[in-house]
Amino acid sequence: xxxxxxxDPRVAxxxxxxxxxxxxxxxxxxxxxxxxxxxxEFLDRLAELLHERGAATxxxxxxxxxxxxxxxVVAAVPLHGDLAVEALAD
Amino acid sequence: xxxxxxxxLPAVDGPDVRLSDAVGDGPAVLVFVHADCPTSLLALRxxxxxxxxxxxxxxxxxxxxxxxxxxxxxxxxxVLVDAPPYAVSRAWDVTTVPTAVLVxxxxxxxxxxxxxxxxxxxxxxxxxxxxxxxxxxxxxxSRWTYDQHAGGLDELEDMFERGWxxxxxxxxxxxxxxxxxxxxxxxxxxxxxxxxVGGEATLERVxxxxxxxxxxxxxxxxxxxxxxAALDPAFNVHGINVTTQPAAPIVIVNGPARERAxxxxxxxxxxxxxRGNATVGRALRLCLSLTGGAVPGGLDRxxxxxxxxxxxCIAENEEASPWPPLHxxxxxxxxxxxxxxxxxxxxxxxxxxxxxxxxxxxxxLARAAExxxxxxxxxxxxxxxxxxxxxxxxxxAAAGWDKPRLRREIFDAAxxxxxxxxxxxxxxxxxxxxxxxxIHKWTDPERILIICAGGEAGRYSAVLGPxxxxxxxxxxxxxxxxx
Numbered sequence: 001x002x003x004x005x006x007x008d009p010r011v012a013x014x015x016x017x018x019x020x021x022x023x024x025x026x027x028x029x030x031x032x033x034x035x036x037x038x039x040x041e042f043l044d045r046l047a048e049l050l051h052e053r054g055a056a057t058x059x060x061x062x063x064x065x066x067x068x069x070x071x072x073v074v075a076a077v078p079l080h081g082d083l084a085v086e087a088l089a090d
Numbered sequence: 091x092x093x094x095x096x097x098x099l100p101a102v103d104g105p106d107v108r109l110s111d112a113v114g115d116g117p118a119v120l121v122f123v124h125a126d127c128p129t130s131l132l133a134l135r136x137x138x139x140x141x142x143x144x145x146x147x148x149x150x151x152x153x154x155x156x157x158x159x160x161x162x163x164x165x166x167x168x169v170l171v172d173a174p175p176y177a178v179s180r181a182w183d184v185t186t187v188p189t190a191v192l193v194x195x196x197x198x199x200x201x202x203x204x205x206x207x208x209x210x211x212x213x214x215x216x217x218x219x220x221x222x223x224x225x226x227x228x229x230x231x232s233r234w235t236y237d238q239h240a241g242g243l244d245e246l247e248d249m250f251e252r253g254w255x256x257x258x259x260x261x262x263x264x265x266x267x268x269x270x271x272x273x274x275x276x277x278x279x280x281x282x283x284x285x286x287v288g289g290e291a292t293l294e295r296v297x298x299x300x301x302x303x304x305x306x307x308x309x310x311x312x313x314x315x316x317x318x319a320a321l322d323p324a325f326n327v328h329g330i331n332v333t334t335q336p337a338a339p340i341v342i343v344n345g346p347a348r349e350r351a352x353x354x355x356x357x358x359x360x361x362x363x364x365r366g367n368a369t370v371g372r373a374l375r376l377c378l379s380l381t382g383g384a385v386p387g388g389l390d391r392x393x394x395x396x397x398x399x400x401x402x403c404i405a406e407n408e409e410a411s412p413w414p415p416l417h418x419x420x421x422x423x424x425x426x427x428x429x430x431x432x433x434x435x436x437x438x439x440x441x442x443x444x445x446x447x448x449x450x451x452x453x454x455l456a457r458a459a460e461x462x463x464x465x466x467x468x469x470x471x472x473x474x475x476x477x478x479x480x481x482x483x484x485x486x487a488a489a490g491w492d493k494p495r496l497r498r499e500i501f502d503a504a505x506x507x508x509x510x511x512x513x514x515x516x517x518x519x520x521x522x523x524x525x526x527x528x529i530h531k532w533t534d535p536e537r538i539l540i541i542c543a544g545g546e547a548g549r550y551s552a553v554l555g556p557x558x559x560x561x562x563x564x565x566x567x568x569x570x571x572x573x
Contacts, residue, residue, distance in 0.1 A: 001245060004268040004298040006254060006380040008289030016105050066329035066560045068285070 005073075014073060021083060025054030030081035032059040032069075039087035091197035097178045099170035101149065102157040107170055111145045119143050119169075119215060122184045125159040126148040127230035133188040133206050134163035142216045143192070148172050150179055150233040151254050154388040174251050174306055176234035176394045186229035190214055201401065204257050207230035224246045232352035248517045253301060253385070256376060256400055263298040271297040271310050275572075281314065282321040285328035287383030291317050295381050296373075301399070302380075304375035309351050309366055311569045312429055313373040319431040319567040320374060329560040334391050337433045337557035338399040339378070340427045340475065342541060344417035347427030347569045348405040355405035357545035360437055360477065360552060372401030374431070394435035402544055410480040411542035412487030419493065420566045427569040432539065433557035435462060445548045448489040448554070451482060452496060455551060458505035460531055463556025466516040467507065469533045472556035473564055478502070479544040479551045497538045504531035539564060 003007045021027060029050055046058045058080045062069040077084050092111060100110045112118045121137070122129035137145060145167035148154035153171050155344045160169040164571070168257035172178045182191065184200070192200040192214055203210045206227040236247065245262045249255055255265075268277075284291050293314065300313045320327045320339055328563065330337055343353055354364035362368060384390040408415045417428040440458040445451035455476060463470055478486075478496075486496055507523030520529060532538060537556070545548070556562075 001248070001262070003254075004263045004265055004294060004301075006263070006295050006298045006376065008287075008295065008303065008381060010385065011289050012288040016101075016459060017103065064325060064561065066333070070329060 010026050017032040023053075024050060024083075026084050027081060028056045028058060028081040030077050032067045032073075032077065032084055032086045033059065034069075034086060035045045035062055035079055036087065040064075042087045045086075046087075055083075092199075095197060095199065097181075099172060099178060100153060102149075102153060102160055102169045102171065107146070109193070109405050111257045112144070112168075113193055113197060115144070116194050117143055117200075119145050120180055120182075120193055121145055121147045122189045122191070122232070123147060123159070123171075123187050124152065124230070124233055127187050129206050129229045130188045130225045131159070131163055133190075133211075134159070134165050135138075136206075136220060136222075137167075137211075137215075138217055138219070139166040139460035140217075145215075146170060147466070148178060154206055154242040154385055155253075158387060164248065166228050168451050174233070174463055176214060179232055180234045180437065181374055183230050185235050187232050188229055189232075200453075201418060210416055212425045247304070251498045254380060256372065256379065258387075258400065260376075263301040267301045268294060268297045271305065271307050272302050273307050273310065281318045283472075284321065284352075284378060284382030285384075286389050289375060289381040289383060290382055291321065296563055299376040299380060300369070300373040302376050304364070304365065305369040305373050309370050309373070311571050312341070312343060312351055312366075312370045313377075314344050314349055314431045315567040315569045316370065316374045316431055317377050319565040321565075322380065322565040324563045325431060325433070325510070325565045326560055326562045327378065327382070330436075330557055331382055332389055332391055332561060333557070333560065334393045335560075336392055336394050336399070337560070338396060338400065339374060339431045340403055340430065340434050341374060341403040342430040342475075343370070343405040343428070344408065344415045344430070345422075345427035345569070346425065347429075348408075350427070353403070353405040355407035355543050356410070357384070358497065359404050359407065359543040359545075365375060366427045367403045368401060370401070371398075371403030374403075375399060375401050377535065381505045398434075398436055399516060402434075404477065404541070406541045407480060407543045410483070410546055412483055413493045413540075413542060416541050417566060422566065422568065427565050428511055429569060430564050430566040432473060432554075432564040433560065433562045434473075434476055436555050437552040438462065440550065440551045442551070442552060445485070448486045448491050448496075449499065451485060452499040453503045455553065456500045456531070459553045459555070460504050461501070463513045463558045466511045466513045466520070467512050467558065468517060468520060468531050470534070470556055470558045472533060472558045472560060472562055473537050473539055473540045474532065474553040474556050475541070477544065477552045477554070478540060478542050479548045479549060480542060481549045482551050483542045488571075490510065492538050492566055495533045496540060499530060500538055501530060501535040505529065 147149035147169045185205040191202040206224040285449040351366045353366040510528045
């Protein structure tokens with residue numbers, strides 16, 4: 001049977017995660033706070049653990065948790081680090 | 091490799107995997123499963139994390155369903171996706187799931203075990219399996235065999251297979267039905283990109299969603315206007331589509347469109363029973379979840395959701411209302427037809443058959459609203475909707491209260507000293523204020539929307555709490571019968 005799809009085929013492809021790093025030492029990791037409640041506490045603790053493993057961290061933040069990050073923030077993340085961790089939820 | 095048996099399938103956690111990758115280091119075992127099969131789930135849960143031969147799970151599911159299955163069963167092996175029409179399962183002649191197939195490094199299939207057979211699987215894998223009943227359990231039909239055994243394509247089941255549903259049966263969007271829904275409108279015209287994935291809401295796709303939802307062509311202009319309103323940046327549909335909150339968009343219809351589309355604004359106005367109400371809200375939700383990619387449990391991260399997320403559409407009972415309707419309050423002509431979209435929680439019914447003064451009734455409505463969103467989160471900065479039933483509205487009107495007065499009175503009644511609000515989830519404003527500082531439930535009376543709807547007997551109104559913290563605002567669009 002032929003049907004009219006409600007999906008836009010241009011966005012149907014699954015997005016795969018990037019390859020995982022083999023280690024953390026020597027990497028600079030952007031810790032992106034999306035500004036959800038207590039996300040900063042999570043990232044504070046994560047930064048401690050990453051520092052213990054030899055990584056450097058850079059803190060950045062989205063403008064608001066409820067909307068996608070601006071183009072400026074998205075573009076700036078790879079300029080400040082080679083890995084990124086986002087604190088997603090409260 | 092054996093021609094016809096090779097594959098490259100997407101994995102739930104990474105790039106595509108080829109059969110040659112799976113057997114790259116030696117023989118492997120392919121385990122075919124699907125998410126609706128209890129025996130598959132049992133097998134996945136009982137297969138050990140470490141086996142002498144590597145396991146590769148092939149799920150006859152969509153990518154999100156396969157990922158969910160892998161999480162539920164705590165699968166440690168790679169999980170690949172054999173989506174409809176299940177070409178790999180068909181090529182491997184897998185008629186039952188689970189089926190485990192030993193594959194040599196050359197790609198030649200060997201021993202296979204169908205269903206859950208603890209002893210046979212232990213022998214195949216070369217590792218003992220936990221001694222717990224049942225030791226045998228028959229498998230389920232492989233997905234690609236469904237059509238054959240049903241004697242032909244079951245269109246309704248096909249819609250579920252494709253994921254074109256909200257969990258309820260849908261009307262298949264054949265080209266003929268979609269064309270009828272479009273009514274000569276330009277199918278390529280786009281209303282915008284629907285977050286979070288950014289699928290373009292062309293009129294053709296919106297019409298497909300309207301068909302799926304069960305709309306008739308006279309409902310389509312309302313659906314298109316609702317989609318257009320939801321895509322206004324002020325509504326922030328991105329946040330609403332992906333939030334852990336339960337919020338759903340409600341579509342409020344005003345003006346002549348109510349009658350033209352056969353909507354119910356009277357008895358049971360928030361409930362079932364009328365095709366237009368049931369399908370217009372559903373069509374909007376299908377567009378957001380399918381075209382926009384906000385599938386519940388996928389990118390729609392709602393912790394609980396609520397029943398209105400299937401679809402929520404109400405018409406204001408302008409005939410029974412003593413007040414100007416919502417669209418007139420929002421600057422439209424009285425004879426205009428409009429839809430207003432608002433993100434909200436489930437309706438909280440407020441029964442009050444005893445209040446005899448407007449102040450008392452306003453206090454009751456305000457007290458009910460105090461519990462919405464979170465009982466100690468004061469003030470809220472997103473919009474709440476009060477659906478005032480005709481008998482309650484008549485009581486207010488008899489005392490000379492118009493909508494602005496009622497809005498103000500509800501706002502003034504929902505106020506507490508900060509000292510009473512320092513529990514659990516509360517706001518920085520409450521934390522920073524002295525104990526006796528009065529805090530209102532809303533930041534402004536304008537955050538209160540009021541419509542009149544429902545049957546003319548019975549004193550039940552309702553309040554629908556906001557999608558708070560999303561920075562969302564209600565958006566109204568005129569319904570255009572030709573576009």
